[in-house]
Amino acid sequence: MALDMLPVRLIPLGVGHSFTTLFHYTNFLLIAGERRLYIDCPPYLLKMLRQYREALNDPEICVERYQEVIVTHAHEDHCAGIEELGYMSIRRRPYKPKIYAPAGVHGSLWAESLAAGLRWRMDGESYVAKEYTDYFTPVYLEYGVPFDMGDGISLEIRRVRHMPETFGLKLTFGPGRSLGYSADTGFMPELFDWWADCGCILHEVHFDPDIRWHTPLRDLLSLPEAVQERIWLCHYTDDYLSHDIGAMHYLKQGVSYTLFTQESSIHVENPCAARE
Numbered sequence: 001m002a003l004d005m006l007p008v009r010l011i012p013l014g015v016g017h018s019f020t021t022l023f024h025y026t027n028f029l030l031i032a033g034e035r036r037l038y039i040d041c042p043p044y045l046l047k048m049l050r051q052y053r054e055a056l057n058d059p060e061i062c063v064e065r066y067q068e069v070i071v072t073h074a075h076e077d078h079c080a081g082i083e084e085l086g087y088m089s090i091r092r093r094p095y096k097p098k099i100y101a102p103a104g105v106h107g108s109l110w111a112e113s114l115a116a117g118l119r120w121r122m123d124g125e126s127y128v129a130k131e132y133t134d135y136f137t138p139v140y141l142e143y144g145v146p147f148d149m150g151d152g153i154s155l156e157i158r159r160v161r162h163m164p165e166t167f168g169l170k171l172t173f174g175p176g177r178s179l180g181y182s183a184d185t186g187f188m189p190e191l192f193d194w195w196a197d198c199g200c201i202l203h204e205v206h207f208d209p210d211i212r213w214h215t216p217l218r219d220l221l222s223l224p225e226a227v228q229e230r231i232w233l234c235h236y237t238d239d240y241l242s243h244d245i246g247a248m249h250y251l252k253q254g255v256s257y258t259l260f261t262q263e264s265s266i267h268v269e270n271p272c273a274a275r276e
């Protein structure tokens with residue numbers, strides 16, 4: 001069956017804010033046919049993958065199959081696992097995972113984060129300087145320009161309000177089959193026009209009403225109810241259950257969601273796996 005006819009599975013591997021003590025940091029696995037796309041890459045990657053490999057009884061959730069990751073920005077909660085990925089890939093040459101990001105994110109990832117751990121390798125008794133491309137296959141995205149990921153999958157990114165280089169995205173798996181993700185951002189109401197054709201929108205939330213570099217719950221609650229119903233919240237702090245989230249939903253860590261079924265744009269498969 002063509003990929004644009006198949007349901008897509010979404011597993012939130014983490015849903016927590018960077019100060020979470022309950023969850024993994026926010027990151028996702030999307031499974032579309034044979035493709036496995038990861039979005040953001042938190043620290044303790046290998047431990048997290050093992051946890052899901054065993055809990056979901058899926059041997060494919062492993063570092064060897066971690067071959068494509070979209071990295072939204074260079075904050076540690078979203079990118080620190082890439083150093084682990086780099087160490088694993090250099091041990092298993094010629095395996096070099098693809099990292100999808102605009103040039104600015106690639107640049108800061110290497111220069112301001114990864115180089116500290118990955119620059120130097122020992123070769124006999126001497127030290128050899130390595131580069132980003134010794135470990136990874138960078139795939140360069142441009143803001144506002146849809147990128148063809150193959151298999152009919154399209155990725156479009158827009159700059160959001162967080163670090164200077166941070167992007168929100170729209171992933172499209174065929175006509176009428178789009179998913180939005182905010183990444184970390186201050187409130188940007190114009191994004192919801194861009195996501196008008198998205199059956200579900202994964203959106204960060206923050207409970208401080210005055211924060212500027214994350215999205216206050218208060219601002220999301222100002223959106224029309226029909227928009228709220230398509231919003232699935234992530235990147236939340238430990239007190240999340242004490243807040244009224246209107247018509248929105250919390251994404252639950254470890255639950256398998258099926259997207260783009262005939263009946264609905266998002267279907268919860270095994271809610272028993274969720275932590276309340």
Ligand SMILES: [Zn+2]
Binds near residue numbers: 073075162
């Ligand atoms: Zn961030």
Ligand SMILES: [Zn+2]
Binds near residue numbers: 018184
């Ligand atoms: Zn974050």
